[in-house]
Amino acid sequence: MSTQPEIRSRKTEPALVYGPVPSRRLGLSLGINLLTPKTCTFNCVYCQCGRTTCLTAFRKSFFPVEKIITAVNSALMKSKVDYLTLSGSGEPTLNRDIGKLISILKKRFQIPVAVITNSSLISSPVVREALYQADLVIPTLACADEKTFRRVHRPHPKIRLKNIIRGLKTFRHRYHGSLWLEVMLVKDFNDHPEHLFRLRRIVHHIQPDRVHLNTVVRPPAEPSALPVPYDHLLQLQMLFGPQTDIIPSSLRKHQQQFRGNPKQAILAVVANRPVTGTDLAQALGLPAETVAQTLEHLTTEGAVRKFKFKGKTFFTIHRE
């Protein structure tokens, strides 16, 4: 059995697992990718995975569950993690095996399971039933009205904001795990004061355990998606109340010593999102020179593509 995260085909599919990576919210998190890129119910202007190539609201199986479990098992043989996190390049609840997978992961590994979801399918009782099993659910709610919702997320035509809000309230009512609601803010899209007051009222009714204010920190799908300035986030933290956090940017405390093949590990991370060399060094606990040399080789080989965003150099998987 390989002890490396599985790389299926770097030009067409992401790794089934990636990391562990130091998540801004979860400590060391082993990411589990449930979809082929990029399958999503949304096509958000701020998406760090680029534009959605398969916009759908149809749930189906993507990979054999046992194959995912084997990949998780291999990754856990060499790293301790704080969370197993279902996310990846798209909306994980589109994978109809998610409930079965959460159940097996919890029994098999006894590590908390988190799900990061865009909330789009939470109006479905079947989806809610699957998510009730997770220890932590992080749903997104960024908009208070349908017009802003369609502008920010560009969702599949079947998806309506009012159903999402109703689904989140129903979910909260029965869910006994932790619910951290992410409010993703994009300058001039959903940061208008009047809109934020309405959003705060809705968030208050949903009653999440925490509210996480987030903004655009990685290269977005659309250049027009800009971050909300930090001082504005500080003001909004007060508006949303004492249970509100601004996602911290410092990841240093989660740094760990990496053991294994740097090339495989770097490919597993860049397959899911654009990262800087510094992100990679911190995520994997690798020396900066090792990361720089490996990225140089991967770029020369054509496996990885390099680009500039806001003065920083990012690396992403090269897809044809």
Ligand code: SF4
């Ligand atoms: S940000 Fe999330 S929900 Fe939005 S398009 Fe990207 S993967 Fe889908």
